[in-house]
Amino acid sequence: xxxxxxxxxxxxxxxxxxxxxxxxxxxxxxxxxxxxxxxxxxxxxxxxxxxxxxxxxxxxxxxxxxxxxxxxxxxxxxxxxxxxxxxxxxxxxxxxxxxxxxxxxxxxxxxxxxxxxxxxxxxxxxxxxxxxxxxxxxxxxxxxxxxxxxxxxxxxxxxxxxxxxxxxxxxxxxxxxxxxxxxxxxxxxxxxxxxxxxxxxxxxxxxxxxxxxxxxxxxxxxxxxxxxxxxxxxxxxxxxxxxxxxxxxxxxxxxxxxxxxxxxxx
Amino acid sequence: xxxxxxxxxxxxxxxxxxxxxxxxxxxxxxxxxxxxxxxxxxxxxxxxxxxxxxxxxxxxxxxxxxxxxxxxxxxxxxxxxxxxxxxxxxxxxxxxxxxxxxxxxxxxxxxxxxxxxxxxxxxxxxxxxxxxxxxxxxxxxxxxxxxxxxxxxxxxxxxxxxxxxxxxxxxxxxxxxxxxxxxxxxxxxxxxxxxxxxxxxxxxxxxxxxxxxxxxxxxxxxxxxxxxxxxxxxxxxxxxxxxxxxxxxxxxxxxxxxxxxxxxxxxxxxxxxxxxxxxxxxxxxxxxxxxxxxxxxxxxxxxxxxxxxxxxxxxx
Numbered sequence: 173x174x175x176x177x178x179x180x181x182x183x184x185x186x187x188x189x190x191x192x193x194x195x196x197x198x199x200x201x202x203x204x205x206x207x208x209x210x211x212x213x214x215x216x217x218x219x220x221x222x223x224x225x226x227x228x229x230x231x232x233x234x235x236x237x238x239x240x241x242x243x244x245x246x247x248x249x250x251x252x253x254x255x256x257x258x259x260x261x262x263x264x265x266x267x268x269x270x271x272x273x274x275x276x277x278x279x280x281x282x283x284x285x286x287x288x289x290x291x292x293x294x295x296x297x298x299x300x301x302x303x304x305x306x307x308x309x310x311x312x313x314x315x316x317x318x319x320x321x322x323x324x325x326x327x328x329x330x331x332x333x334x335x336x337x338x339x340x341x342x343x344x345x346x347x348x349x350x351x352x353x354x355x356x357x358x359x360x361x362x363x364x365x366x367x368x369x370x371x372x373x374x375x376x377x378x379x380x381x382x383x384x385x386x387x388x389x390x391x392x393x394x395x396x397x398x399x400x401x402x403x404x405x406x407x408x409x410x411x412x413x414x415x416x417x418x419x420x421x422x423x424x425x426x427x428x429x430x431x432x433x434x435x436x437x438x
Numbered sequence: 439x440x441x442x443x444x445x446x447x448x449x450x451x452x453x454x455x456x457x458x459x460x461x462x463x464x465x466x467x468x469x470x471x472x473x474x475x476x477x478x479x480x481x482x483x484x485x486x487x488x489x490x491x492x493x494x495x496x497x498x499x500x501x502x503x504x505x506x507x508x509x510x511x512x513x514x515x516x517x518x519x520x521x522x523x524x525x526x527x528x529x530x531x532x533x534x535x536x537x538x539x540x541x542x543x544x545x546x547x548x549x550x551x552x553x554x555x556x557x558x559x560x561x562x563x564x565x566x567x568x569x570x571x572x573x574x575x576x577x578x579x580x581x582x583x584x585x586x587x588x589x590x591x592x593x594x595x596x597x598x599x600x601x602x603x604x605x606x607x608x609x610x611x612x613x614x615x616x617x618x619x620x621x622x623x624x625x626x627x628x629x630x631x632x633x634x635x636x637x638x639x640x641x642x643x644x645x646x647x648x649x650x651x652x653x654x655x656x657x658x659x660x661x662x663x664x665x666x667x668x669x670x671x672x673x674x675x676x677x678x679x680x681x682x683x684x685x686x687x688x689x690x691x692x693x694x695x696x697x698x699x700x701x702x703x704x705x706x707x708x709x710x711x712x713x714x715x716x717x718x719x720x721x722x723x724x725x726x727x728x729x730x731x732x733x734x735x736x737x738x739x740x741x742x743x744x745x746x747x748x749x750x751x752x753x754x
Contacts, residue, residue: 185704185705198574266553267546290686292571292572293571294570295556295568295569295570295685297539298539298543298553301540301543302543304511305544310619311511311540311544313539313540314540318625320674321673321674321675322674322675323675347536348536348540349536349537349635350449350626350627351624351626351627351680352624352679353625354621354623354624354625355510355619355620355622356619356620356622357620358618361618366686367672367682367686403553403582403583404552404553404581406577407565407578407580408578409570409575409576409577409578410576410577412573412576415711415716418728418730418731418732418733420736421734421735423735424737424742424746425749427717428746431715431717435733437694437715438639438661438694438750438753
């Protein structure tokens with residue numbers, strides 16, 4: 173089977189995020205970049221599915237600046253087979269990303285598309301669902317699994333997404349409000365992944381070396397015939413309101429007394 | 439005049455409280471634009487929940503039947519989009535819950551609408567505020583399409599007030615799509631406690647609990663609180679997934695949030711810093727959680743929480 177995985181280049185969540193003085197965007201100088209953490213979980217799941225369903229191929233796709241080739245390379249170093257970079261320097265909204273990906277998928281015809289449930293830069297949680305609708309495919313968002321990340325199944329690196337015997341559908345455990353919902357979705361389908369699906373592997377040094385030789389095809393939205401003018405524009409970026417500094421209390425009695433008479437919450 | 443369609447969320451005939459926050463957001467938009475508001479309730483038990491929603495003074499469309507029994511994104515988005523078209527809606531508003539986030543983009547795609555997600559505030563007819571980078575920045579976004587879909591963070595909008603006269607409830611005739619997904623089962627996490635996103639008080643535990651949530655639960659019992667958890671706790675399988683508070687979990691804004699044994703990573707803060715009063719209890723005086731806490735106590739949670747539970751009992 174062919175599995176397509178999306179990887180977004182995002183600001184490292186350990187970098188300090190500061191708003192630009194002119195409120196146009198965040199300060200990007202001195203910020204480290206990495207692959208969106210949810211996308212790494214998607215790559216890991218794709219590799220597990222590939223390795224238990226040979227022959228299969230895992231293709232990683234990114235929509236972003238030329239520098240996003242580094243994040244594709246990181247997916248290839250984890251073990252993916254080849255990459256596709258759709259280059260665009262300016263901001264692309266989730267709708268633009270979904271329409272670019274549709275064009276890539278129309279050409280690649282994968283059996284399954286795995287995506288992070290959200291990118292930790294814009295925190296949108298939208299592109300996967302939009303893409304499913306544009307393709308007319310089924311979707312299973314927030315893929316998780318019944319077993320915990322400490323379970324024997326996880327230690328054995330078993331995929332959490334279970335293909336049916338005929339490999340025409342997949343069963344997905346979804347993290348929803350109030351529990352886990354199990355859906356069976358016909359392939360091809362879009363699955364967006366959540367945190368508890370797996371623990372992604374680290375790339376080994378030999379695999380990092382091997383990844384340098386793996387092919388990355390480059391193209392632009394224009395070549396794919398997709399107009400990426402955003403439907404949703406970012407017009408201003410501000411710092412969040414800061415909470416006033418609180419106080420340290422010496423003991424539990426003082427704490428409870430203050431909660432009762434000062435904050436009046438108990 | 440344009441209509442704003444509020445897509446309700448319900449389970450077994452019970453209207454979810456987050457829907458009333460979506461209605462408040464719709465009312466704020468309507469105040470600017472003069473639009474009418476209507477609602478749609480979809481799925482098994484929708485008829486009952488529609489009566490509850492209509493009590494807020496808006497006409498409500500009901501979509502029921504076998505094809506819509508389970509909350510599949512394909513079928514529910516199709517129904518909502520069809521009702522929106524028939525009602526001449528210019529805007530669709532949904533609470534940004536797991537359900538709302540699942541279906542809203544498909545509705546937007548069907549309607550050719552731009553989607554503003556997880557909105558914190560309505561700025562104007564086309565502009566909305568939303569958090570990005572784990573809440574490290576607040577963006578004002580502008581939806582440039584004539585048709586708009588908006589999902590709203592329920593904790594940022596109070597519950598709507600009941601109307602003087604109830605609205606009408608009408609069955610909507612929509613075509614039943616043939617979904618490519620099939621519901622298999624729902625493994626519900628049963629709890630007698632208040633729901634995390636709706637509770638007045640939340641007591642959360644982190645890595646400092648070492649997986650022992652007894653002191654957390656004991657204090658939660660006394661305060662009639664919901665129990666929350668940090669990502670580390672949920673990743674370790676110590677607590678169920680849906681208790682996770684944070685950027686990628688639940689966003690809560692209770693009157694009182696007690697964080698015990700939680701260091702306070704930015705991803706966790708993104709899920710709780712809207713709380714009215716924050717209490718942090720941690721052995722590590724340098725833990726970042728103290729920077730957002732109104733009251734900080736440097737202590738061992740295994741001693742402090744039982745003591746706190748006793749002290750609260752004495753007040754009651």
